[in-house]
Amino acid sequence: MKKLEIPSPKKSMLCCGIMTGTSVDGIDIAIVRFTDEENKHEQEVLAFECYPFLEETISAIESAIKNKSTTKDISWLNFHLSEIYTRAFKKICKHHSIDTNDVYLIGVHGQTVWHETNGESSSTLQLCNLSALAKKTNCLVVGDFRSGDVALGGEGAPLVPIYDSAFLRDIERDVIALNIGGIANITYLSKFDYKNIVAFDTGAGNTWIDLTSRKYFNKKYDKNGEIARRGKIDDELLAQLKEIEFIHKLPPKSTGRELFSEEYLNNNIGDCAGEDLISTLTEFTAWSIAENIKMISATDSIIYASGGGVENSYLMERLRNYLSEAEFRDINSLGINPDAKEAICFAYLGFRTLRGLDSNIPSVSGASKSTILGTIALP
């Protein structure tokens, strides 16, 4: 009698991770070898690339996120993303001389276009048709990692903490893994308590800075924080932003571009514009991250920062200024390219699913129980 054969995971295997975030800057894709070593997982990153989106893709994603897409647009984008992820997968394999047949699975985040956790009407929508990606790449695909947690009453976020816990812990000091993407989030790993993981979104990451750079300077982001450096902080606006309730909320909490939206900004910036606005938003972003770290009394931790925001040296300067007791360490020292971290994480989440391991953390997400995340599509 025939049964479905999902190839058994081996002790060591290649996994691909694909991430596209709320910054809509491109496709982060990584090929990682994960190895089981006596219940400890080890990783070796073989390849990482960030392939830019085409303008057509960016505008379709932006439209979806702004709630301006209709059924047809979303159906199209869902399949379009499968197609461009497929191209990215083939391209990275070719570039790094990796045989696509040697890749055991693709763990794909998909493109978040909606995420609302609000009791009865909670929902999350990550686009990329998994079955299409599997058929086109001829590879096992695991995706839709957030929905299972949301269905169990959780926030569906953050998902990186289980990865941080596996690969970033320190036995001598508390560790904070800080990711500055469109939205910023942290994982706090206590040196004492291996089981307790605290993780949450802190608020805006690059989203408002990028948005404003595009609007006033036609630049995708503020390279090295050069624009912010030239500007002058608008104290009144900064004080007003500091009042945003989300920043002061105790964890667990998560947010998205629904709150940190263009609309919110347009309604609240008053006369502030150009480099002054970018300077003020950069200051606010650094402050809000620091404020959240202070809230959990973790100011003397080792901080591994990752995500696009790390490239903004001015933002990082301001952050160091707010957190003078912390030790900022380069995540590269652990063999992890900070830009690649989220892509690696989704490869790891796919790996965990095929290992039958739970990946959500109820104390972090608020879900009623821990569960195996992800949906599986067959080649």
Add this chain to the structure above:
Amino acid sequence: MKKLEIPSPKKSMLCCGIMTGTSVDGIDIAIVRFTDEENKHEQEVLAFECYPFLEETISAIESAIKNKSTTKDISWLNFHLSEIYTRAFKKICKHHSIDTNDVYLIGVHGQTVWHETNGESSSTLQLCNLSALAKKTNCLVVGDFRSGDVALGGEGAPLVPIYDSAFLRDIERDVIALNIGGIANITYLSKFDYKNIVAFDTGAGNTWIDLTSRKYFNKKYDKNGEIARRGKIDDELLAQLKEIEFIHKLPPKSTGRELFSEEYLNNNIGDCAGEDLISTLTEFTAWSIAENIKMISATDSIIYASGGGVENSYLMERLRNYLSEAEFRDINSLGINPDAKEAICFAYLGFRTLRGLDSNIPSVSGASKSTILGTIALP
């Protein structure tokens, strides 16, 4: 070393099938026992129910189908359907004293809100978050059956032929399985050629009749064709409808409410209205089904009709009139409730996925190869 355990299928097992079609009339749900008998599958239907949708659900689905929903609406509906399918699953199990833990899997069609097969920009979108359905029912879920075929260049439809071929063949006569849902489709099973399956959509099923019944008579459908019987056919409109190109296209072909839309009707009916319009649309529907059966020279087949349209006795009369050589048999004689057929089919497709069996038929769908359909979500 741990690995993901998907429970092995047994020789005989309970599967649940859930179908909601383009008629948006409710949730068809069936519990079926499938048994492997020396490479032949057998079925025993234990339960079938049709639970009506709430008005809130109907209007959300209608809006999505009409391309009037935005990102947020679709994200909500995707999760909302998981929730109401969960309730339907628990309700049918309770009603028929079936332990939900004894159900091996749920095969779910999901709600089609978009389906466009058009080369490069092909996409299909069936709503119902599979992971949420799996977590809420605590049952293995298989769904999104159309996307894999679409990704391989196919029409993603029809999917029922593999079911018809397994359960409806006759060794002495050709068989036509006719399903009259919102859209009508047929499967032609030659008595000579077990491997060759011809199947395709014939055009409008109940969609235009239902739409017009609602509009002029505030009735969800034309019960027993009573309204159509009273009306007078508008010969000019009928002649015009007969020109619709899709009807005359050779198979493989598939269609949806994008073509057989309210908009099309509004733009083409001229002055025809009320019972005359319903009469004309009923005649057109019967004619177009018959015309397609004539096209494949299958007028002397056994015809097993199923789907909501079977309840419309006037429509069936008109169809018999057009196909006087055919033998119409009651599908009930095979132990299949005609209303339940599609729900049973999706239980069967889920069963096939977990058996590792391909379910699409490239000669029918136009896909480049046969493949295992469906995406798997874990409880």
